Amino acid sequence: MIRIESSVRPEPLRRAPPFANDEPGLDNSGYYADFNSSKQCVSLNLQHPDGVAIAKRIVEHCDIVTESFTPKAMRAWGMTYEDLCEVRPDLIMISMPMYGLTGPWSMWQGYGHVLQAAAGISHLTAYPGEEPIGTGVAYTDFLVPHFAASALLAALDHRQRTGEGQNIDFGQMEAAIHATETMVLDYTVNGREQQPLGAGHPDYRPYGTYQCAARGDDDDRWIAITVTSEAELASLADVAGQPSWTSLEADALDSELASWTRTQQAEELMQQLQSAGVPAGVVQTPEDLRNDPQLAHRGHFWMLDHPTMGHRAYDGPSFRLSETPAELTKAAPLLGEDNEYVYKDIVGMSDDEYVELLVSGAFD
Template sequence: MNASVTLPKGILNGVRILDFTWKTVGPWAPRLLTHFGAEIIHVERVGSWDDHRYAAHPSPIVGGPQKEFTSEQGTGPLHGGGHADGKKPYYNTPYFTILHHGKLAISLNTRHPKGLALAERLIGISDAVVENFSGEVFPSWGLTWERIHEINPRVVYLSTSGFGHTGPYKAYRSFGPTAAAQSGLSLASGLPGMPPAGWGFSYMDVMGGWMGGLALVMGLLQARKTGEGSYIDYAVTEGAMSLLGTYMLDFQVNGRTTRRPGFPPGNRALWPAVAPHNTYRCSGKDRVGQDWWVFVACETQAQFESLCRVMGQPDLSTDPRFATNEARVANQDALDAIVGRWIRPRRRYDVMRRCQEAGIIAAVVQSAEDRVEHDPQLKHRDMHPVVNHPEIGEFEYEGYPVKLSRTPAFVHGRGPLLREHNRYVYGELLGLSDEEMKSLENDKVI
């Protein structure tokens, strides 16, 4: 256990955040602040842990206190298995590190009166409190906004939940797919006439988490300006609806609904309608047998004429079916068939390079493997930095995409071990003696 903690120098040195988040959407907000030297204290329940310590999803251990974890419950380091003795857990998988690197970790039983008292003392010395429980959890501990504000009027309280802390849905449960579905994001993704394709991951846990991170820095800025804390009731479904304003206004003004034939338009373009604008099958398949695809679009006449030349069919640009964008949109099926035939036997990165060299929008449908192993741009921008983990060794992870010239972001080594910083937080920050800490441990408070 560390008795003291030294964070790298950064914009947010001196900012302390009490972090009760778990799963995916919540941890992103404080994680984005770790890059700038905030002191983030991640609180885990006594006798249990954040389930991302072991697995992304599904977790084999949700909700079970003190369960014995062995490597049989997962394979490979993502699932926390593979330790030499097959029993001792890592408590610290790479995925946990992605979400919690640079944070401090403590254990605390907030349902014990002494634990709640410690939580309140920590709120008293923090700049922000962050959680993503369902709406009833914090109040059930006695931690209403009124109480939090009374303890520390300067503190920013960011609550991230599916539907928010007020209204008829406040007790409803949600994770990424729920929020995407309810908001309309899922419906606005797919081929016409087919079931919604939605998003093939929890877009609203990731983007939703980033929006939470934005709310947190906004709250800290406002508190620094005014000296007053604030209560940010962030409902992820409302965040998602805020990404769909155009459809809302189209309905309000024109009465047009998104449940209509032809919507969503697959990968074709609607506002504005331009053609070609689609994904096309290339030669080759990925490791699990799915075809490889490339996206190509022409937004200008010049781009289309270039595409005709690249395809070796310059006459196409004077063909009345394709001579103008309007004609191309009207004859999109025929045009897609022509472009598709040209691309079908070709290699995807060759198509992208040849089109791009001619000024045409083109992008390979890249998998994670493509991005990590082959994408020269991400490599150049150092988007998969290597971190050193004392138990697992070196591994790559996903970096931070904002490059500030004077106060650059930095990357920490790893996520914290389970209750690694109890001594620092309870001893140094709160001034508890060894005896007091021992007694709290015996009472299963920490």
Template sequence: MTDASDTPKGPLDGLIVCDLSRILAGPTATQMLGDLGALILKIENPKTGGDDTRAWGPPYADTTDGVTDLSAYFMAANRSKLSVAADIGTEEGRALVREIAMAADVVIENFKPDGLRKYGLDHETLCTERPDLVYCSISGFGQTGPNRKLAGYDLMAQGFGGIMSLTGPAEGTPHKVGVGIADVMCGMYAAIGILAALRHRDATGEGQHIDLALVDSQMAWLINEGTNYLLSGRDPERRGNAHPNICPYDVYPCADGHVILAVGNDGQFGRFATAMGRPDLAVDPRFLTNPLRLENRVALTEIVTDLFAERSQRDILEQLSAVTVPAGPIHTVAQALGSDQAEARGAVISVPRDDVTSGSVQLLGNPLKFSRTPVAASAPPPRVGEHTDIALDRLRDALARRGKR
């Protein structure tokens, strides 16, 4: 067992979160809050093996006891938390969770709407008894609307919310994004909403209920393609790697692979044309402005493809970098995480765990860089129920420190 009692202080030090969420959206939010110093008590049912994603492997961490409850998927969103074993289907389990919730600043859950009502752990019950409580509910379609009772996994949210219609090659099957981005972005919205609600509570003493849906958040980050439709009335087309509003902005083949080219303005296009030995393109009436380049997208794409065909990736990138035209390679995950830039920015962190054979687990780092309150993983991803015995002690200590402020 790893002792997580030596939690470094962060900007959210003293904040207590009762985490009833699982899978990815809620855990993403609470991992962010935990990295920022909040005390996260993750409630897991030991009878079902805890969070569903513990079984979403391989790969698993190589543990000294051979138990496989630390899948890579679970570890991606569950550091900086204490795991508390509690079955809310039992009176004892409900009592423990209720005690934690009543002492917490925040409760976050992702049960189906009304799913916690029968346990007395729903937002109406707890917020009535604790008017200053911030309670965040995450579901597939939200607490209202005709689809409120439907399940909402990331893939279904991407399909319903429209992003899959924009993702993938122009001809062929719509694609989901390669990672669970609907879940992750929903978790980010949840973290923002929780912090905003806490600021309101601190100013007024009033808590509130946050109703957040995977599908709502996914539609919100359709961003320019969503507003393209709202302004034009035309459904956006699937364009593969090409940009709907900028050209040339795509992935192009070269002699030894591919190059990303992202020309964002007319000045960059002129420098691109000169660097590639085709200054005439910058004064070609078809390509003088971005709207004209979009109008003549097919012709320009053919020209750029021909320009790159006989050149190496290194040659292209060096020439375009020299004239500050945005261009870059397409890294594999191994190349991205193994790059000098990733090392300099702490993209990969090593967090000690004394029950894995290597003595630590490697995780993706938090991208936030604070000048005064550095972000830190306060604890490695926990085993199921690992901290049940010490959770209440930590809770009481946090409450005592809060009372001294």
């Protein structure tokens, strides 16, 4: 995979914290690094007179092009699907603007926070009677790519069978709205607008996050508990030694449970509840995750050497293919790290042409 970036207008993630050793820099972002291991990166200024032509020379050697600009950007560069098919007729291209390639909002731009609001996610992520607060992260950035991957696999299958590429018009809002499908269905069928429940659930009780006893000096230990049936409630009551819990009203049960968990160690309580068949999980901190025994058993974290950030842990693949297991081959690339390899070995530039373009600022 080749990322095309530019120092003139750097990829925003390169400026996103956390930074290694708290030193900001385009090649020092842990956020960028974790999402871009095993990729190659070339620097290319598309505003340079030769920029677009160089980009098209790269496309000649690619199976897929992905982009998430508003439609006007690719049109202005002369890099629409039709333009790129002139150099790669069987190209698969996925365009992922927030609202898709067509429609009255197609030229509007936004990021994860805006998208989750537009898709209705922020409407439900709030406490009753209070303002929407959202998820605290760019939730749609982690939701949407799963749909995009499925679309690309379908296009690759079609090309393998027919030899034909295709353009995938992928509106991120239409993928994100799947996270609110029950809300939309309720309105469509019943004319009812669901309201925020805070940390609650319309059907499950108890359902929430409860504070636990301190661990050393850390008084911020919590556990999430979900009870979905009478059998699970009976098991919870048995673990707590409180048989009366099975007959309590929801609010009273929640209050009793919160008082009890405050006397329990989160990790030990999770073990007890899970052993009794009650879904429960510690609210883990970054330190907890890095030392998580389950993740360690699965070999989730990979240690890779980065030129500026050093020997660091990277998130590994979230799935295991029995016949073709994925591997992280290298740390995330520096900006322009793979220029010579891509431009000379893949594109076929001569040494003289490469130097001439370098001096002219094409690779800024």
